[in-house]
Amino acid sequence: MKQLEGEFAITRLSASDPIPKWVSRAKDFTSVTRTNHELSILCLAESVPGEVECEKGFAGLMVVGKLDFSATGVLASLTTPLAKAGISIFAVSTFDTDYLFVPSREVDSAIRVLRESGHYFEE
Numbered sequence: 001m002k003q004l005e006g007e008f009a010i011t012r013l014s015a016s017d018p019i020p021k022w023v024s025r026a027k028d029f030t031s032v033t034r035t036n037h038e039l040s041i042l043c044l045a046e047s048v049p050g051e052v053e054c055e056k057g058f059a060g061l062m063v064v065g066k067l068d069f070s071a072t073g074v075l076a077s078l079t080t081p082l083a084k085a086g087i088s089i090f091a092v093s094t095f096d097t098d099y100l101f102v103p104s105r106e107v108d109s110a111i112r113v114l115r116e117s118g119h120y121f122e123e
Contacts, residue, residue: 001114002122004029004060008101009045010090011054012038022049029060029099031092042092042101058090059107061100061114064122074098081117082110 006028017039019032026047033040045056067074075091075098082089087110090101102110111121
C-alpha cells in the first residue's frame with residue numbers, strides 16, 4: 001500500500017447537475033460517481049471551489065498493483081481492522097485497484113492498524 005499525497009475532499013452535487021468544468025482541472029486522483037440520487041466527486045481539496053458542498057480533510061491510501069477480479073476479500077482485509085479500531089473510511093474501487101480515504105487526523109492510526117494487520121506500506 002501507499003499513502004497518496006495531499007488532502008482530499010468528497011463533494012456532493014445534484015444528480016441532474018453536469019460534471020463541473022473544475023473536475024477536468026483537478027490534479028491527480030479524481031473519482032466521479034453519478035447515481036439517481038447524487039453526483040459525488042472525490043478529488044484533492046484544493047480543486048474544489050468554495051461554494052461546493054463537500055467534506056474536506058481526507059487522506060488517501062492506495063493498494064499498490066493491479067488486483068485480479070477473482071481476488072476476494074481484499075477490501076474486507078483493509079476495512080475490517082479499521083472498523084474494529086473505530087476509523088471510518090470512504091472506499092473507491094477502480095478497474096485496477098482499491099483506494100481507502102480516511103480522516104486526515106486518523107491517517108497515522110490507520111496506517112499503524114493496517115501494518116499490524118499484515119499490510120505493507122511503501123515509503
